[in-house]
Amino acid sequence: xxxxxxxxxxxxxxxxxxxxxxxxxxxxxxxxxxxxxxxxxxxxxxxxxxxxxxxxxxxxxxxxxxxxxxxxxxxxxxxxxxxxxxxxxxxxxxxxxxxxxxxxxxxxxxxxxxxxxxxxxxxxxxxxxxxxxxxxxxxxxxxxxxxxxxxxxxxxxxxxxxxxxxxxxxxxxxxxxxxxxxxxxxxxxxxxxxxxxxxxxxxxxxxxxxxxxxxxxxxxxxxxxxxxxxxxxxxxxxxxxxxxxxxxxxxxxxxxxxxxxxxxxxxxxxxxxxxxxxxxxxxxxxxxxxxx
Amino acid sequence: xxxxxxxxxxxxxxxxxxxxxxxxxxxxxxxxxxxxxxxxxxxxxxxxxxxxxxxxxxxxxxxxxxxxxxxxxxxxxxxxxxxxxxxxxxxxxxxxxxxxxxxxxxxxxxxxxxxxxxxxxxxxxxxxxxxxxxxxxxxxxxxxxxxxxxxxxxxxxxxxxxxxxxxxxxxxxxxxxxxxxxxxxxxxxxxxxxxxxxxxxxxxxxxxxxxxxxxxxxxxxxxxxxxxxxxxxxxxxxxxxxxxxxxxxxxxxxxxxxxxxxxxxxxxxxxxxxxxxxxxxxxxxxxxxxxxxxxxxxxxxxxxxxxxxxxxxxxxxxxxxxxxxxxxxxxxxxxxxxxxxxxxxxxxxxxxxxxxxxxxxxxxx
Numbered sequence: 001x002x003x004x005x006x007x008x009x010x011x012x013x014x015x016x017x018x019x020x021x022x023x024x025x026x027x028x029x030x031x032x033x034x035x036x037x038x039x040x041x042x043x044x045x046x047x048x049x050x051x052x053x054x055x056x057x058x059x060x061x062x063x064x065x066x067x068x069x070x071x072x073x074x075x076x077x078x079x080x081x082x083x084x085x086x087x088x089x090x091x092x093x094x095x096x097x098x099x100x101x102x103x104x105x106x107x108x109x110x111x112x113x114x115x116x117x118x119x120x121x122x123x124x125x126x127x128x129x130x131x132x133x134x135x136x137x138x139x140x141x142x143x144x145x146x147x148x149x150x151x152x153x154x155x156x157x158x159x160x161x162x163x164x165x166x167x168x169x170x171x172x173x174x175x176x177x178x179x180x181x182x183x184x185x186x187x188x189x190x191x192x193x194x195x196x197x198x199x200x201x202x203x204x205x206x207x208x209x210x211x212x213x214x215x216x217x218x219x220x221x222x223x224x225x226x227x228x229x230x231x232x233x234x235x236x237x238x239x240x241x242x243x244x245x246x247x248x249x250x251x252x253x254x255x256x257x258x259x260x261x262x263x264x265x266x267x268x269x270x271x272x273x274x275x276x277x278x279x280x281x282x283x284x285x286x287x288x289x290x291x292x
Numbered sequence: 293x294x295x296x297x298x299x300x301x302x303x304x305x306x307x308x309x310x311x312x313x314x315x316x317x318x319x320x321x322x323x324x325x326x327x328x329x330x331x332x333x334x335x336x337x338x339x340x341x342x343x344x345x346x347x348x349x350x351x352x353x354x355x356x357x358x359x360x361x362x363x364x365x366x367x368x369x370x371x372x373x374x375x376x377x378x379x380x381x382x383x384x385x386x387x388x389x390x391x392x393x394x395x396x397x398x399x400x401x402x403x404x405x406x407x408x409x410x411x412x413x414x415x416x417x418x419x420x421x422x423x424x425x426x427x428x429x430x431x432x433x434x435x436x437x438x439x440x441x442x443x444x445x446x447x448x449x450x451x452x453x454x455x456x457x458x459x460x461x462x463x464x465x466x467x468x469x470x471x472x473x474x475x476x477x478x479x480x481x482x483x484x485x486x487x488x489x490x491x492x493x494x495x496x497x498x499x500x501x502x503x504x505x506x507x508x509x510x511x512x513x514x515x516x517x518x519x520x521x522x523x524x525x526x527x528x529x530x531x532x533x534x535x536x537x538x539x540x541x542x543x544x545x546x547x548x549x550x551x552x553x554x555x556x557x558x559x560x561x562x563x564x565x566x567x568x569x570x571x572x573x574x575x576x577x578x579x580x581x582x583x584x585x586x587x588x589x590x591x592x593x594x595x596x597x598x599x600x601x602x603x604x605x606x607x608x609x610x611x612x613x614x615x616x617x618x619x620x621x622x623x624x625x626x627x628x629x630x631x632x633x634x635x636x637x638x639x640x641x642x643x644x645x646x647x648x649x650x651x652x653x654x655x656x657x
Contacts (some may be wrong), residue, residue, distance in 0.1 A: 039576075179557075187350050188383045190370040192444065193400030206387050283428060286386040 033266070039259035047253040057260035067244065068181025073239040077155065077230075078223035081162040082170075085219050086212065088163070089170035096171075097178035108175060111168040120249070123161055123232045130157050130233065161229040166222060170215040177211020195200050207286040213276045241265065299653045300362075301326045301484045302347065307356035309342055309508075309557065316342040317353070318508035324336050324452075325487065329478045331495035331516075332488045334505035335531070343505070344454050347486065349373050360451050373401070376445030382458040382561040384429040389418075390440050391425040394652055397448040418477065442474070446481065453478075453591045454555045455487045471497045492532045496520060504528045529576040536582065537624050538575045539657070542567050549650060555622055559598045560649035565656050573617040577652030582628035584616045587642040600624065600645035618645050 040057055044052045061067050096107045114122060130134045130151040137147035150156050181204070189199035205212075227242040234240070245265065248258025295499050304323040309317040316339045324330050331344035332340040345351040346567060347358060358366045365373055382623055384393050394415050398408045416422055419439040429437055455474070459467045471521050475498045478485045483485070489495050495502050503513040504527070512524035522527035530537070538559065540552035550563040552573050561575045584604070593599050600620060608615040609632060616628045616637070626645045637643065 051343060100383045182383070184379070184381075184383055185385060187370075188377070188379070188385075189396075189400075191348055191350070191373075191377045192397040193371050193374075194396075195369075195371050195446070198400060201387060 022119070031223075036259045036262045038190060040263045041254055042259075044254045044256040049255055057257045060257060061260055061264060063178075067261070070239060070241040073155070074224050074226070075268070076163065076221045077159060077240065078226075081159055081166065082216050082220045084163055085167045085170040086216060089167055089174055089215065090212075093171045093174035093178055093289045095270075097175055097181070099182060104179075107123050111171055114165075114168060119156070119165065119228060120232075122165070123229055126161050126164060127232050130160065131220045153233065153238075155234060155238040156242075158230045158234035158238045159256065161233045162223050162226060166219040169218040173211050173215030173218060174208065177208040179238060181207055206284065208281055211286050213279060217273055217276055220272055224269060224272075268288075299325050299327075301328075301360070302486070303357075303359040304343075304347070305357040305359070305628075307346060307353045307358070308344065308347060309339075309351065310354045315508050317346065317587070320508075320510060322503065322510070322513065323376065324484050326484060327482050328501060329475060329499045331502045332486060332505055333490070333492060333495040333502050333532070333551075335490055337607055338505045339508040340490075340505050341456060344377075344456055344486065344488050347452070348375055348377050348454055351591045370472060370601060374448065374451050376448065376450035378438070378453070378455045378458045380460045382429070382434075382441045382461075384440055384444075386429050387427065390421060390427050390432070393429070393440055394421075394443045394447055396444060401448065405509045411447050415447045417445045418446070424548065433549075434462050435470065438462060438470065442466035442477070448479065449481070450483065453483055453485045455485060457477070458487075460489075466487055467494075474498060481645055483571045496532070502605070503533075503539060504531060522647075523576070523653055526574050526576065526657075529653050529655070534627070534629075535576040535652075536579065538577075540573055540575070542569050542573050544573045545569060550654065552634050552654075555600075557598075557600050557621060560596075560633040561598075561652055561654040563649050564655065567654070567656050572657040573654050574657050575652055575654045579615065579627045579629040580613075581651045582626060582645050583630070583649050584618065584628045585644045585646060586637065587589075591648055593644060594648075596649045597646045598649055599644045599646055600626065601642070604637055604639055604641045604643050616643075618643060 040051065041053050041055070043052055043054060043056065096104055097214075100107050108202075127134065127178065131137070132147065132152050134151075136151060140147055184271055185203050185207070186199050188202045194202055225242045226240060227246045230238045230240040242265075245261040246259055248254045248261060300321070300323045307317050307320040307375060308315065310483055318339075320343060332343065334340045335410040343350060346353050349365065349368060352367060356366070357364055360373060360375070385396065388396070391412060395408050395412050398411060403411075410438060412425075412583070416425065419442055421436070421439055421443060424432065424436060424440075429440070432440065441458070445455075452641055462470060467633045472486075474485070487495070487499060496521075499516055500518050500520045501514065504519060506527055512519055512528045514522075514524075519528060520532055523532060529535055538554045538560075540554045543551045543553060543558070545568060548559050548563055550567060550573070551558055551560045552575070553559070554575070554614050558574065561573070567573060585599075602618040602620040604616060605619045605625075606617045608617065613629050613631075614632045616630070618626045618628065620626060628645055
């Protein structure tokens with residue numbers, strides 16, 4: 001075979017297989033992203049974008065305390081949500097993987113059940129439970145008790161909404177990791193003197209950390225950008241970075257500032273992923289054939 | 293009772309284990325001495341792995357007691373038992389290095405670092421793993437992985453080491469080498485080893501005593517030569533070693549011998565049971581107990597020998613031994629095996645298969 005035809009034998013399937021996807025991703029992800037980066041250095045006036053390059057948007061973002069508060073609030077909220085999802089999801093995923101038996105697949109498919117309807121509908125339904133005229137507080141009122149204020153338009157209510165929305169991702173990620181985990185290793189740990197807790201800490205947790213960290217990222221990132229949930233459940237004191245961002249593109253019409261906010265959020269998300277990446281040592285993940 | 297005998301390391305008393313309607317282990321009694329290499333031999337599904345898991349504490353028996361060193365451990369969790377275990381698929385921790393895998397049991401016992409290091413270098417040396425300490429399991433060959441697994445099982449000097457088909461995943465040559473090695477460790481360390489296998493050669497090569505297990509019960513427990521030469525049941529005779537099988541009806545019983553007719557030939561076999569004339573009998577004789585002689589030398593058949601005429605169909609050369617396949621009238625076959633040195637026969641020869649009366653074993657059907 002001539003070198004020329006070898007080259008062709010490699011390049012043809014590469015182009016055919018990856019070409020359509022690459023073009024699609026370029027158009028739908030990269031182009032808008034670059035546009036947003038570009039807009040972030042422009043200026044908006046009366047709903048119009050002007051291409052005079054400047055850093056004013058970033059000055060506003062880092063200068064005004066409100067935006068910092070929104071970002072920190074969103075980040076803390078996303079971190080708390082991720083942590084609670086993690087704690088709630090692990091036992092569920094573990095149970096399905098270890099004891100699900102022939103119902104395993106069915107149980108995992110049930111995790112997708114909430115996606116049969118839209119996010120807005122689900123959050124509105126949650127409002128119908130948590131809100132002032134909602135199921136819980138109305139029942140309390142009828143029984144002569146004071147309503148639980150914590151549930152009505154607070155950060156707490158928004159966090160309940162976030163956990164509800166994103167926990168399926170966490171359970172699925174951990175479950176997919178656990179189904180590939182050899183539970184016989186736990187027997188080995190026990191015979192070699194490890195009690196249940198140490199066996200978990202020494203074997204189960206480190207060998208499923210990649211799946212767990214993927215689940216954490218899958219919860220953290222959308223939670224950071226969350227708009228609808230805090231708007232429906234959070235009330236005035238739970239204004240999130242995402243809410244403020246969507247306002248820039250909507251009511252206030254300040255696209256340039258909104259673009260700068262998007263860039264900040266993008267960098268922040270990227271940093272979170274990078275930090276999670278640092279916690280993964282492929283050689284210590286149980287993956288074989290990589291990380292030599 | 294055995295529990296007061298301090299040379300007894302493990303004692304199983306009336307162990308039963310039921311999974312739903314299935315009795316995986318059905319009334320097993322066993323005492324294992326401190327210095328013993330003990331093999332649990334049986335086909336798959338015989339309950340040997342279940343029994344091993346009961347000893348390890350990974351399963352609880354439905355009834356019966358497990359005693360280790362005189363202490364009742366029947367319901368003690370595995371992590372308090374001080375038992376080592378080596379598995380067929382190695383089960384090394386993939387995210388830990390060789391050294392970390394080996395010291396794992398010591399870390400779990402909260403033993404000081406200095407002592408851990410000392411024990412580690414002892415184990416590394418014993419199992420010839422020098423230079424591999426920092427490697428990860430997937431960077432090792434199968435044989436190396438199994439040695440790491442053995443090192444991990446032995447480092448804490450357990451009261452007992454359980455081995456569940458540890459060589460089944462290794463290639464033949466390595467297996468033969470490891471058989472000798474593992475027996476050496478046992479003799480050096482004087483820790484009782486319980487070795488589960490379905491491979492009778494492995495059991496015979498390595499162990500002092502063998503229990504042959506079938507359907508959850510012990511068919512025979514005895515010294516390896518005893519199990520081989522004096523099988524207690526037809527199953528043991530068929531499972532350990534390679535035997536020819538002949539069935540017939542008992543003709544005459546005469547003290548230690550009985551006679552029966554098989555395919556028109558009268559044969560004399562040892563009488564071990566309580567058979568009487570007319571009982572159906574199964575006679576089994578090991579391949580190597582059968583000799584082959586050219587038919588023309590019939591006068592060479594010594595007295596007190598059984599002999600059956602046939603035609604030598606093929607000679608299977610196996611290196612150390614040779615198998616003679618002898619076709620008998622009526623489509624039956626007898627296999628005789630011998631040393632290749634005195635191979636003077638060739639396929640197609642008319643021959644006699646012969647053996648002394650009183651060799652082999654007969655069982656009541």
